[in-house]
Amino acid sequence: MDRCKKLVDPVLRKNNIIDREGEVAGVPQGAVHQLDKIFRRYYVEPDKIMLIGQTTEEAYEVQDQYACQVGYYLRKLTNSKRLESQTVTCLRKVYGRNSVPLLTIPSVLALWKICKSSFYRRVTSLISALCLACWIPY
Numbered sequence: 001m002d003r004c005k006k007l008v009d010p011v012l013r014k015n016n017i018i019d020r021e022g023e024v025a026g027v028p029q030g031a032v033h034q035l036d037k038i039f040r041r042y043y044v045e046p047d048k049i050m051l052i053g054q055t056t057e058e059a060y061e062v063q064d065q066y067a068c069q070v071g072y073y074l075r076k077l078t079n080s081k082r083l084e085s086q087t088v089t090c091l092r093k094v095y096g097r098n099s100v101p102l103l104t105i106p107s108v109l110a111l112w113k114i115c116k117s118s119f120y121r122r123v124t125s126l127i128s129a130l131c132l133a134c135w136i137p138y
Contacts, residue, residue: 031077036104038073042066043101049110050119053098063099067091070102 042062043049051059071087091102101107114120 028077031074032104034073034077035070035102036106038066038069039101039104039106039110042069043110044106049113050117052100052107052110052114055096055098059099060093060095063091063101064093066101067093 042065043052048062051062053059067087070091071084074083074087075081077083093099101110
């Protein structure tokens with residue numbers, strides 16, 4: 001927990017995500033419906049949903065377009081660049097980092113669908129087997 005805090009705190013301070021009382025300042029409640037629509041526009045298609053969590057060029061491009069749209073919407077909504085800068089930091093394309101959208105109801109349902117997919121189960125079982133082999137004593 002302490003190690004995680006050391007990694008996350010600089011990013012939180014940089015983007016003013018934590019307010020003075022130590023509470024996380026999220027997006028306005030009224031934004032949820034539009035954020036759901038933006039997510040659906042970029043990810044809810046049979047071939048696009050599996051891009052979540054991937055590090056392919058196509059996944060990065062969709063992630064970048066999605067993040068730009070979310071950032072633009074949040075900046076317009078709040079008349080402030082704070083949420084847009086948070087969006088850029090958290091959602092835009094960063095090579096080597098998986099693409100993961102905001103957690104809204106449609107994205108959680110999409111993640112559930114991915115977890116149930118045969119592709120995901122094959123990949124995780126392969127990785128799990130390799131990780132298990134690393135932990136077995138000689």
